[in-house]
Amino acid sequence: MKLENFSVNMFPGNKNNYIRRREKMKKTFYLLILLFISYIQAKEINRIGNDNLSLEINDGKAVLSYSLNGKVIAAAELQAANADIKSITEEKSDRGTVLKITYSDQTMLRVTLPEQSPFLDIEAESPVKTETSLSIAFQSKVMIIPDSLSDNYIFFHENSNKENGRIFPAFHMAVFLLNGGNAMLAYSWQNAEKVWHGWKKNQGIESEYCRVEFRGKNRLLIGLPAAKNIWTEILEKPAGNEFEKIDWLPPFTARWLINYRQKNQFPRNPVFIDESIPIPVYNPQAKGHIKLVPSFYIQKPDIWQGYEQVNGRFFYPSYLKDNQVFLRQLVYGNTVRGQIDKNWPQVVYCLDAVSESPEEIKNMLPQPHLKKLLTEDEIALMTNYDIWQGHGICSGTDEIEKLFADKKQKSDWERIKTLLREMNEFVVFVTARAKNYRDWQTDTMQILQKKSKLNPELSSSSLEIEGLLADIQVVWNSNQLIIKTPEDFLAGTVKLENLIDSGMDAEKQEEECDIIGRELRTMGGTLHHTIGNFRQIVRAARYAAVSRLAKTSNTDEADLLCEFLERSSVILRPHHGEEGK
Numbered sequence: 001m002k003l004e005n006f007s008v009n010m011f012p013g014n015k016n017n018y019i020r021r022r023e024k025m026k027k028t029f030y031l032l033i034l035l036f037i038s039y040i041q042a043k044e045i046n047r048i049g050n051d052n053l054s055l056e057i058n059d060g061k062a063v064l065s066y067s068l069n070g071k072v073i074a075a076a077e078l079q080a081a082n083a084d085i086k087s088i089t090e091e092k093s094d095r096g097t098v099l100k101i102t103y104s105d106q107t108m109l110r111v112t113l114p115e116q117s118p119f120l121d122i123e124a125e126s127p128v129k130t131e132t133s134l135s136i137a138f139q140s141k142v143m144i145i146p147d148s149l150s151d152n153y154i155f156f157h158e159n160s161n162k163e164n165g166r167i168f169p170a171f172h173m174a175v176f177l178l179n180g181g182n183a184m185l186a187y188s189w190q191n192a193e194k195v196w197h198g199w200k201k202n203q204g205i206e207s208e209y210c211r212v213e214f215r216g217k218n219r220l221l222i223g224l225p226a227a228k229n230i231w232t233e234i235l236e237k238p239a240g241n242e243f244e245k246i247d248w249l250p251p252f253t254a255r256w257l258i259n260y261r262q263k264n265q266f267p268r269n270p271v272f273i274d275e276s277i278p279i280p281v282y283n284p285q286a287k288g289h290i291k292l293v294p295s296f297y298i299q300k301p302d303i304w305q306g307y308e309q310v311n312g313r314f315f316y317p318s319y320l321k322d323n324q325v326f327l328r329q330l331v332y333g334n335t336v337r338g339q340i341d342k343n344w345p346q347v348v349y350c351l352d353a354v355s356e357s358p359e360e361i362k363n364m365l366p367q368p369h370l371k372k373l374l375t376e377d378e379i380a381l382m383t384n385y386d387i388w389q390g391h392g393i394c395s396g397t398d399e400i401e402k403l404f405a406d407k408k409q410k411s412d413w414e415r416i417k418t419l420l421r422e423m424n425e426f427v428v429f430v431t432a433r434a435k436n437y438r439d440w441q442t443d444t445m446q447i448l449q450k451k452s453k454l455n456p457e458l459s460s461s462s463l464e465i466e467g468l469l470a471d472i473q474v475v476w477n478s479n480q481l482i483i484k485t486p487e488d489f490l491a492g493t494v495k496l497e498n499l500i501d502s503g504m505d506a507e508k509q510e511e512e513c514d515i516i517g518r519e520l521r522t523m524g525g526t527l528h529h530t531i532g533n534f535r536q537i538v539r540a541a542r543y544a545a546v547s548r549l550a551k552t553s554n555t556d557e558a559d560l561l562c563e564f565l566e567r568s569s570v571i572l573r574p575h576h577g578e579e580g581k
Contacts (some may be wrong), residue, residue, distance in 0.1 A: 021066070044358045044408035046088055047181075048097045048111070051223055052118040052364075055099070055111065060085045064136075064225040066118065066183050075178060075224055076138040076185055079177040081211065083132075107132050119186075119223035119369050131193070132403055136210035136222060137200065142177035142231075142347060143208075145546060146367070148382045149572045150539045151581065152276045153419050153546050154259045156345045157208070164198025166209070166558045168565045172382070173370050174210055175351060183226035184349070186366035187212070188373050190219045194558075197550065225364045227251040234258070234327070234346040241315060246348075250323060253357045254365060258318055260330055261344035264310060264470040264536060265337050267478065271540030272341075275581075279348065280321040282326075283534055288310075295532075295580045296383065308534035309580030318486045369572055384575035387433070390426025391419055392522025392578070397517035398475040400496070404513040407506050409499070422492040423524065427489045430527050433576055434476065437534040441472040444564070458560050462550050465564060468541040475533050482526040492520050493522040528578035535572070535579040542568045 046057040054065045054072065062078040084104035091098040093112060101109045107126040114121065126132040145153040145167060167174055169192040176185045189195070189212045196211040212220060232248040250256055257276040264271050278292045283301055290298040296315050299307040306316035317330040325348065332338035352367040371379060396419045403412050445466050449555050452462035496516045499509045542565060549561040 009166040024466065026059055036087050037529075046099075048099055048113045050096075050113060050116055052116060052226070053113060053120065055120060057085065057088060057101070059098070064120070064222065064224060066226040068182055068226050068228065073183075073226075074224075076136050077136045077184060077207075078222065078405050079137070080105075080109070081133040081135055084526075085105060105130055105132070109134075117223075118225050118364055119221050122220045122222065124220065126212070126214075126216065131213055131215055132218075133211050133213040134220060135209050136185070136187055137207040137209040138176060139179045140176040140177060140185065140208050142233075142548075143197065144175040144177070144349065144351070145171055145544070145550075146173055146175065147171060147389050147546070148352060149384060149569055150542055151274055152257070152259070152351070153274050153543060154276070154347065155550060162199045164196070166562075167195040167197055168549060169193070170381070170566065170569070172374060172378070173366060176348065177231045177349060178209065178224075179233055180228055183224055184230060184277060184366075186221070186223040186351075186365070186369070188221040188223075188370050188375055189214070190378070192218075204417050213437060219373060219468060221369055222370060223366060225366065231347055231349040234348065236474050237342065237346065238328045241328055241331070241581065243319070243328045246327055248284065248325060248348065250320070250325065252361050252363055255352045255355060256325070256348055256355050258327070258348050259344075259346055260317075261341040263339045264340075264375065264540070266533070267539065268473040269467055271468055271471070271537060272543060273536065273540055274543055277318070279318040279325060282321040293581055294575060295577055306342070309529065310536045311500070363390055372388040379564040381569070381573075384573055386577070387429075387574045388420040388577045390424070391422035393423055393426065393528070394521055396420075396423045396426075397521050401510075401513055402516050404506075404510045405500075409509065409513075413500065416468070417489050417497070420497055423520070424486070424490050424493055427524055427527060428486045428577065430531060430578065431486050432485075433574075433579075434531050434534065435474055436574075437531065437538070437571065438476060439491055440567075441469050444567055445469055447567075448560075448564070455556055457554060461545075461552075461557055461560060464544055464548070465541050468537060468544060471536050471537050475530060475537075479526050479530045483523055483530065488521065489523050492516055492523070496520075516550075528576075532578060535581075537570060538568055539581070542572070 025461055034199065048055050052067055054067070056063050063074050064076040064078060065072045065074045067073075080103050083105040086104050089100045095112050096114045097112070099111045101111060105126070107124065107130070110123040112121040112159070122134070124132065124134065141157050143155040143157065145155070147153060153535050159180045171187040171188065172190070174197065175193070177322070178184055187210050191214050192212045192233050193215065194213040197209070197210055197214070199206055229248060229251055234246065235507070238244045256279040258279055259274065259276045262273045262275050264273065280290060280292060280298065284304065286301040290301055292298065296307045297307060299305050299313065304316045304319065308314070311332040311334060314330065314332045315328070318325065318327050330340050351365060353362040353365055379541075400416055400419055403409055403416060448462040448466050452458040456574060498515060499512055500510070504512065545561045545564050549558060552561070
């Protein structure tokens, strides 16, 4: 039998039917190939990535992953609320590959991933009348809200305390330490009407989320800085005053911080502050102070003694040596006034680089990227500016007393006059600064009382903040008896100035100089410690407001707390060197 006859006879019908069926099968096969190619191409269009970060969009689901040790780890899901993806196209730019994502509500995102960056740069545009939100979901137990005017607020989310709430939009960033200790998620925004934070369940899996709501144009950054052990929790805390090496190695050179929850006892209330302090490189041979942050430094490097304005001297609790971290207890000299909550969780983390950091680390951490996101004016609103005037009292009187002790009061008379003039300038200015705090406190408390009277639901938040701020006037009433007035201080400097022509011998002049110097130090020292206390009280009230905001779903309460945070920014932005952190 011939092969062609055999082939035809395998199917019912004639040879022409067989040929038509064969051609149809070929077309079907080619169509399947084309569909497969289109699918592959679509998958390529819906993904951008580099060696650090990737974004993959599939079936409307946008997943962010980071790379670590050759593995790609899915870490977060990005979603525009109440809108579906309508189209995705790929563009090229000088900065890298761009995905242009259009949503059903006319929102458009241009998502750029610069080469080797762990941060997505998102330019958003939506109708001004339409409220748009961009949400990111992830797994984390630690939230950090950086407040550049005060400190970083750290929230530890236990299973029993998972409350939904808000983040103050003018902070412009929230950072989440992701489970596992090898990555953190940084979410930054240029503009926001509201920023939400909380938890949601999807198919039985609970995730934390952060959602930014805005209108019109906006720019946002979402980053996943990753490295092995990029953060760690301190599980075994040192129990004594001797340094102990912790079981963790910093993965790179950066500005490493450790948090403490500090309680200061003021006349009416204990006030709580969330403090994050640097872990500096150990250098006991350093000459002079090692400045860490304004008004917070290692005063005596040889014994690693720290100093801060409100509580004075203390043994600094940490250092970094040979890439290892050493810790001991943080204990203030006045343990009645300043205490540390030893049961509060602690983490070691970093948000910023240092000058010695490699360039790739500077391009990896959240705060350098935030500075690139914001305008100069926006950065200025988040930055303290120095308002120092005059000469410090303690150092000034110390220098004058040494000149008298060395019998140089006549030869260095011009220097003494300059110091006395500048110390008087200092006292006048700091007295005015203290009045600024007191006037601000009075106005703020009146606003809080008025709003809570109109809306009783605001009473709880208002009363807590008022109770803290009330200590400003209490502290002033107590300390004013010692501070007296600028005129009283001036009278003391005149007495010191008159010593030279008093007819006393050099030894008697030195003795009188020491007495007057102590009087001036008592007055001036109490004055600058007072404004340090004022700042600490405002910072504590700010911490209380941020904590309440993070737990409230009441819109009116959130608005009140945000208004207070705006008002407290105004008084905290100016920073005198004697005010403390």
